Amino acid sequence: xxxxxxxxxxxxxxxxxxxxxxxxxxxxxxxxxxxxxxxxxxxxxxxxxxxxxxxxxxxxxxxxxxxxxxxxxxxxxxxxxxxxxxxxxxxxxxxxxxxxxxxxxxxxxxxxxxxxxxxxxxxxxxxxxxxxxxxxxxxxxxxxxxxxxxxxxxxxxxxxxxxxxxxxxxxxxxxxxxxxxxxxxxxxxxxxxxxxxxxxxxxxxxxxxxx
Amino acid sequence: xxxxxxxxxxxxxxxxxxxxxxxxxxxxxxxxxxxxxxxxxxxxxxxxxxxxxxxxxxxxxxxxxxxxxxxxxxxxxxxxxxxxxxxxxxxxxxxxxxxxxxxxxxxxxxxxxxxxxxxxxxxxxxxxxxxxxxxxxxxxxxxxxxxxxxxxxxxxxxxxxxxxxxxxxxxxxxxxxxxxxxxxxxxxxxxxxxxxxxxxxxxxxxxxxxxxxxxxxxxxxxxxxxxxxxxxxxxxxxxxxxxxxxxxxxx
Numbered sequence: 001x002x003x004x005x006x007x008x009x010x011x012x013x014x015x016x017x018x019x020x021x022x023x024x025x026x027x028x029x030x031x032x033x034x035x036x037x038x039x040x041x042x043x044x045x046x047x048x049x050x051x052x053x054x055x056x057x058x059x060x061x062x063x064x065x066x067x068x069x070x071x072x073x074x075x076x077x078x079x080x081x082x083x084x085x086x087x088x089x090x091x092x093x094x095x096x097x098x099x100x101x102x103x104x105x106x107x108x109x110x111x112x113x114x115x116x117x118x119x120x121x122x123x124x125x126x127x128x129x130x131x132x133x134x135x136x137x138x139x140x141x142x143x144x145x146x147x148x149x150x151x152x153x154x155x156x157x158x159x160x161x162x163x164x165x166x167x168x169x170x171x172x173x174x175x176x177x178x179x180x181x182x183x184x185x186x187x188x189x190x191x192x193x194x195x196x197x198x199x200x201x202x203x204x205x206x207x208x209x210x211x
Numbered sequence: 212x213x214x215x216x217x218x219x220x221x222x223x224x225x226x227x228x229x230x231x232x233x234x235x236x237x238x239x240x241x242x243x244x245x246x247x248x249x250x251x252x253x254x255x256x257x258x259x260x261x262x263x264x265x266x267x268x269x270x271x272x273x274x275x276x277x278x279x280x281x282x283x284x285x286x287x288x289x290x291x292x293x294x295x296x297x298x299x300x301x302x303x304x305x306x307x308x309x310x311x312x313x314x315x316x317x318x319x320x321x322x323x324x325x326x327x328x329x330x331x332x333x334x335x336x337x338x339x340x341x342x343x344x345x346x347x348x349x350x351x352x353x354x355x356x357x358x359x360x361x362x363x364x365x366x367x368x369x370x371x372x373x374x375x376x377x378x379x380x381x382x383x384x385x386x387x388x389x390x391x392x393x394x395x396x397x398x399x400x401x402x403x404x405x406x407x408x409x410x411x412x413x414x415x416x417x418x419x420x421x422x423x424x425x426x427x428x429x430x431x432x433x434x435x436x437x438x439x440x441x442x443x444x445x446x447x448x449x450x451x452x453x454x455x456x457x458x459x460x461x462x
Contacts, residue, residue, distance in 0.1 A: 080381065109351040110387050113379045116354075123378055130395055131334045139395070186334070 012162050014041035016087050017097040020052045023071075026104055027064045032056055036097065040160060041084030044125070045070060045077060046115040047158060056102060065104045069112055072100055076108045079115055080124050081190075089192055122154050129153070132186040133172055141172055231336040231398070232417050239444030240418040241268050241329070247441045251434065258328075260384055267384065268329040268418075274430050276323035277359035278346060322347055323360070327431055329418065330383060337397040338418060340425050341382055341389040354379055357390055357429075365428045377429070392425050400424055414443040 015038040022032040035055045039048060046068075053068050070077040072090045077100070081089075091098050107114070115121060133142040142150075149168050156165025175181045232240075241257065245268065248255035259266040328341040344352040344360070352360075357377060380391045401421060408415040419441050423433045 078381065113381065113388050114353060120378075124380075127378070127380075127393065134334045134395070 008166065009162060012040075012042055012165075014084060015039065016041060016083065019097040019099050020049075020055075020070075020102050021099065022056050023101050023103045026056075026060065026102075028059045029061065030059050032059045039083050039098075041082065041087070043083055043157065043160075044081075044121050045079040045083055045086070047118065047121050048083070052102060056104070060104065067104075067107050067114065067116070069103050069107055070100050071103065072098070076111050078112060079121075080113055085190065089190055118158070122158075125154060125157065126150060129172065135184040135186040136172070136182040138183060141174070145171065232331075232338065233336065234331050234333070236417065236444055237331045237338060238266075240416050243416055243441050243444060244268070244418045244422075244437070247437055250440075251436065253434065265331075265384060267331075269327065270431075271324060271326045272431070274323055274325055275320050275360075276325075276344060276352060276356060276430075278319065278321045278323065278352060278356050323352065325430060327426075327429075328382070328389070329422070332394050335394045335397065337394045337401070338421055339394045340392045340422070340429065340431075341380070342391075342429055342431075343387075343389050351388075354390070360430060361428060362430075390429075392429065397421065416441045416443050 018037050018039050020035045020037065022028065022034075026032075033055075035052050037049070037052065039045075049068070049070075057065060070079075072086075075090060077086055077090070087098055113120075113124075130139065130142050133139050145168070149171075152164060153168040155161070156163075156168065245255055245257055247253075253270075254272065255268050255270045257266055258269045323344050323346060325342055325344050330339050330341060331337075332339045344357060346352070354377070358366075361377070376393055377390055378393065379388055381387070382389045401417075404420055405415060405417075407413075416437075419433070419437045422431070423438065426433050
């Protein structure tokens with residue numbers, strides 16, 4: 001892993017310049033200025049946008065504020081996808097800064113997961129880590145780690161601490177060749193044209209027999 | 212006996228009573244389950260993704276749930292509110308500047324529509340239960356309301372490890388928000404059951420057994436006749452223990 005350190009650092013410290021604009025139909029007491037932020041690629045929208053919320057709350061009344069959510073060109077942004085992924089999927093062909101619209105009303109219940117707190121983001125993140133380890137090491141590494149190790153992994157991500165994060169993550173990325181390495185390599189493929197499409201589902205009385 | 216295939220390959224010892232399910236056996240168990248459901252008019256159907264072999268079992272029911280009144284008038288963005296997500300006691304947040312917090316509202320029992328999906332997880336090699344709930348007016352229930360609807364008998368067990376239990380996730384095939392009972396503990400309860408069945412030469416349909424454990428936690432009833440009437444899929448001799456070719460799915 002030592003040779004990869006530069007690459008790991010470059011990936012970790014990747015940033016996307018973003019401009020947050022309040023949705024025009026939100027009720028404000030005075031005009032809201034856009035807010036600019038450098039978003040870390042390897043994090044989650046709801047984890048890094050407290051400043052955005054505070055900024056817009058200054059011009060809004062409490063009763064007009066519900067759960068914050070974001071859209072890009074009309075598409076609600078799924079906070080549980082890493083920021084870099086969202087950008088690559090939706091906006092990689094557009095000019096920087098990335099223009100995101102901020103909403104405080106009409107949360108799209110069907111499309112977006114709720115995110116009432118950081119514990120939800122932590123739960124989601126750890127769930128992905130666990131699932132990946134189920135494929136890599138049959139969950140042995142993640143289950144052998146203590147609760148405080150899990151916490152350190154999460155805190156490293158939350159607080160943007162590369163060394164703290166990788167001190168724990170390297171255990172999950174261990175590839176002991178004498179034991180056959182990873183059982184399976186976990187990866188996810190996101191198809192751009194499937195993103196807004198709903199897969200066509202039909203009722204079937206018969207379950208097809210396997211290949 | 213349901214045995215996960217394709218893993219004795221690296222010389223690691225593998226117990227006969229594996230608690231894992233390969234996808235083909237999953238489909239076979241579902242098919243047998245479905246046949247019994249039709250005979251009972253229990254409402255399950257198989258939903259197939261067009262152009263793929265993937266699909267899932269689906270059922271909708273009407274039940275009662277604990278819902279909040281005046282949901283729309285609250286600000287759910289309060290940070291104080293969030294630590295309560297996995298706790299069932301409600302605190303007074305009078306000094307919260309952001310305004311009203313949902314936990315103070317009175318709850319009532321009302322009619323709730325539940326939709327259950329049973330999917331296969333390749334990562335965990337187990338079935339997974341997804342569900343969503345909405346009022347008859349079409350309002351989706353939030354996680355707290357779903358928690359409140361869980362039978363008191365089960366609440367304590369679920370409270371132990373918040374991030375192992377009911378969370379909101381994206382449905383892998385539909386891309387929409389659903390609640391999920393996390394599958395990573397499935398092994399713990401399936402293992403002893405499958406082991407005992409093997410020793411006693413009893414038939415076990417994985418889906419029936421698994422659902423009878425997880426279903427009731429989220430309001431899904433599994434009539435007893437499933438356990439007596441639904442057989443195990445015929446056991447196919449496992450393929451020779453070669454490592455799966457690169458790029459193929461496990462199992």
